[in-house]
Amino acid sequence: MAPILKVTDLCKAYAGGFEALKGVSLEIDEGEILALLGPNGAGKTTLISTVCGITTATAGSVSVGGHDTITDFRAARAMIGLVPQEINLEPFERVQNTVRFSRGLFGKPANPALIEKILKQLSLWDKRDNQIRELSGGMKRRVLIAKALSHEPRVLFLDEPTAGVDVELRRDMWEIVAELKRDGVTIILTTHYIEEAEAIADRVGVISDGEILLVEDKDTLMARLGKKELEVQLTEPLSEVPASLQSEALRLSDDGGALIYTYDTRAERTGITKLLAAVADAGLTLRDVVTRQSSLEDIFVDMVHKEDGA
Numbered sequence: 001m002a003p004i005l006k007v008t009d010l011c012k013a014y015a016g017g018f019e020a021l022k023g024v025s026l027e028i029d030e031g032e033i034l035a036l037l038g039p040n041g042a043g044k045t046t047l048i049s050t051v052c053g054i055t056t057a058t059a060g061s062v063s064v065g066g067h068d069t070i071t072d073f074r075a076a077r078a079m080i081g082l083v084p085q086e087i088n089l090e091p092f093e094r095v096q097n098t099v100r101f102s103r104g105l106f107g108k109p110a111n112p113a114l115i116e117k118i119l120k121q122l123s124l125w126d127k128r129d130n131q132i133r134e135l136s137g138g139m140k141r142r143v144l145i146a147k148a149l150s151h152e153p154r155v156l157f158l159d160e161p162t163a164g165v166d167v168e169l170r171r172d173m174w175e176i177v178a179e180l181k182r183d184g185v186t187i188i189l190t191t192h193y194i195e196e197a198e199a200i201a202d203r204v205g206v207i208s209d210g211e212i213l214l215v216e217d218k219d220t221l222m223a224r225l226g227k228k229e230l231e232v233q234l235t236e237p238l239s240e241v242p243a244s245l246q247s248e249a250l251r252l253s254d255d256g257g258a259l260i261y262t263y264d265t266r267a268e269r270t271g272i273t274k275l276l277a278a279v280a281d282a283g284l285t286l287r288d289v290v291t292r293q294s295s296l297e298d299i300f301v302d303m304v305h306k307e308d309g310a
């Protein structure tokens, strides 16, 4: 199956020469949810803006549903819905009209039933005749989402949709995303909330300094996440792991004062009991035992940190 979104060697240099994207390539299948993680200034918004035609690429290409975003812009753009990071709504306009107009901008015929469904789904129906300026910040975010959905996009970009929103809206968002996925909509969201990526993404991409560092299946990442370390601190440092304890999962700490055992928390047998018995049999005495869980956050911070050359 051809990917619904194909980004090839995309580069963006802003006026002044700053390179915000340095040859980004990415393929996304229809119906997939990709969470794009990255530190501030990594290039997430630039990537989304370039795909949506708000920013022009310096080099490379993007196609959406087979339509090139430069040579076939209208067709490509009509397939895309964008929920931007910044609230850019007309304060005196009414909720329902804002959403209706948005659909019209894409040349789609009026569809009051659909607009009603979207507004209800986003708990905005009761506010449909309110002016935007009368809404809370969270409700304005809901309006942005309603606008982005009004022309029935096949690919939806959510640029930090849950930044600064309350728990309830975050839950609603996740539900809406799940429902859109059931309808076959492809979703790309940027987020700083790693638990959000864990909760809803099929794949996770990490971008840093204008480059994609990783795009991986979330379950594969979760398998990595499932790893835990047990540190067996010893009263006397060792120069090497004793022969009777040799195992791939076991290594000596840099100062020789601890044995570090890596195990899978989800495995039926972690091997800890056996390890501790073997440690005792080897005549070693323990000072303390500490466990550590590696998280997606650790992996992420580690990766971005290394990339910075730190």
Ligand SMILES: Nc1ncnc2c1ncn2[C@@H]1O[C@H](COP(=O)(O)OP(=O)(O)OP(=O)(O)O)[C@@H](O)[C@H]1O
Residues within 6 Å of the ligand: 014, 015, 018, 020, 038, 039, 040, 041, 042, 043, 044, 045, 046, 047
């Ligand atoms: N219009 C512009 N002119 C010059 N530089 C820009 C412009 N827009 C963004 N940049 C720079 O490009 C880099 C990437 O910015 P971008 O907004 O894409 O990052 P981001 O990953 O979305 O960050 P955040 O998580 O803070 O939203 C930053 O260094 C930013 O300062």
